[in-house]
Amino acid sequence: MIRVGIFGATGYTGVELIRILSKHEKVEIKYLSSQSYNTKAISDVYSSLIGFCDKELEELSLEKAMSECDVIFTALPSGHASKIAREAVKKGVKVIDLGADFRFDDYSVYKEWYGGDYKNYEGIKRVYGLPEVYREKIKEAEVVGNPGCYPTSVILGLMPLLKNGIIEGNVIVDSKSGVSGAGHNPSHNNMYAECNENIKAYNVAKHRHIPEMEQELSKVFGEKVSVVFTPHLAPMTRGILSTMYCKLKKDMDVNTVYNVYTDFYKNEYFVKVLQPGDYPATKNVYGSNFCHIGFEVDKHTNTLIVMSAIDNLVKGASGQAVQNMNIMFGIDENTGLDIVPIYP
Numbered sequence: 183m184i185r186v187g188i189f190g191a192t193g194y195t196g197v198e199l200i201r202i203l204s205k206h207e208k209v210e211i212k213y214l215s216s217q218s219y220n221t222k223a224i225s226d227v228y229s230s231l232i233g234f235c236d237k238e239l240e241e242l243s244l245e246k247a248m249s250e251c252d253v254i255f256t257a258l259p260s261g262h263a264s265k266i267a268r269e270a271v272k273k274g275v276k277v278i279d280l281g282a283d284f285r286f287d288d289y290s291v292y293k294e295w296y297g298g299d300y301k302n303y304e305g306i307k308r309v310y311g312l313p314e315v316y317r318e319k320i321k322e323a324e325v326v327g328n329p330g331c332y333p334t335s336v337i338l339g340l341m342p343l344l345k346n347g348i349i350e351g352n353v354i355v356d357s358k359s360g361v362s363g364a365g366h367n368p369s370h371n372n373m374y375a376e377c378n379e380n381i382k383a384y385n386v387a388k389h390r391h392i393p394e395m396e397q398e399l400s401k402v403f404g405e406k407v408s409v410v411f412t413p414h415l416a417p418m419t420r421g422i423l424s425t426m427y428c429k430l431k432k433d434m435d436v437n438t439v440y441n442v443y444t445d446f447y448k449n450e451y452f453v454k455v456l457q458p459g460d461y462p463a464t465k466n467v468y469g470s471n472f473c474h475i476g477f478e479v480d481k482h483t484n485t486l487i488v489m490s491a492i493d494n495l496v497k498g499a500s501g502q503a504v505q506n507m508n509i510m511f512g513i514d515e516n517t518g519l520d521i522v523p524i525y526p
């Protein structure tokens with residue numbers, strides 16, 4: 183069995199990890215940390231887990247977690263995982279960070295966008311944890327920087343086009359996210375009266391996920407890719423729908439585009455390419471690790487419009503983290519993740 187610890191177990195991604203891992207046949211949940219609820223059972227905080235995981239929450243102790251676990255998930259605000267991971271790898275404990283600490287190839291980019299006193303990754307085998315790109319490196323990694331939710335939807339949506347040189351390297355991305363994307367801490371912006379029957383843009387052209395998208399898309403393309411990014415908060419609990427506008431380099435019809443996508447993702451269980459004319463919806467992936475991709479060609483402007491839907495807490499966070507764990511420990515990638523989306 184893989185012995186698992188979760189730091190930040192009471193956050194939305196922490197609880198989602200527990201939901202998935204409590205039914206994972208190869209996992210034993212050994213350690214759950216919480217600063218706010220320690221000594222309580224996690225199922226006393228979240229009744230949805232009663233009977234599935236009634237484990238007691240403990241104060242964060244890296245020493246204890248390292249002595250009991252083979253892998254630690256850090257489901258903490260960005261900035262906390264760097265030090266934890268450095269210590270853990272010395273003891274042979276693997277780390278999967280759901281924050282941004284290990285997502286950047288150049289740590290100075292992290293510093294620029296996230297701030298803080300951050301050290302480089304020297305001596306650590308780290309990888310950006312997008313299995314559809316880095317599966318082989320993930321197998322060998324000590325630390326995985328689990329991708330952000332928006333970047334997961336955008337990179338999976340654009341990768342086949344950039345890899346095949348079909349579009350130009352400037353893309354416009356318009357994304358909508360459910361409110362759980364902001365975590366469980368209350369703030370003015372995520373109060374019911376602010377979100378219900380409302381949709382609003384935020385962090386326009388300055389969201390922290392821009393450099394992450396540009397880093398990965400540029401590597402796929404082989405040249406610099408620039409992303410114009412407008413995220414929106416949508417009145418729903420979960421889900422991300424990203425709509426991407428790309429300039430086609432030459433005329434193409436939807437059937438040719440469909441063949442490019444289906445060929446690119448033919449071996450990827452969690453990416454489903456929709457038939458031409460069928461467009462993705464967040465509800466079709468709700469509660470699952472799937473990414474749905476659809477597209478349309480606008481002949482009038484020679485623009486290819488790509489749409490990609492994920493559940494921000496699953497493929498956008500905890501599901502993808504479990505997918506990474508499965509790869510790191512050499513077990514079937516779908517273990518614990520073969521969940522049918524909840525519909526309607």
Ligand SMILES: NC(=O)c1ccc[n+]([C@@H]2O[C@H](COP(=O)([O-])OP(=O)(O)OC[C@H]3O[C@@H](n4cnc5c(N)ncnc54)[C@H](OP(=O)(O)O)[C@@H]3O)[C@@H](O)[C@H]2O)c1
Pocket residue numbers: 189190191192193194195196215216217218219242256257258259260262280281282329330331362363364365366367494495498499
């Ligand atoms: N929500 C998403 O859709 C999503 C998607 C992708 C990635 N992420 C990333 O995943 C990470 C967790 O996100 P989340 O949405 O689960 O956030 P969250 O709901 O706010 O949970 C974070 C948890 O970390 C603990 N925590 C907060 N400050 C801490 C500190 N100083 N020291 C130790 N523990 C602390 C808190 O639990 P206690 O108070 O009980 O200790 C809290 O429950 C973030 O880095 C986020 O950017 C989130």
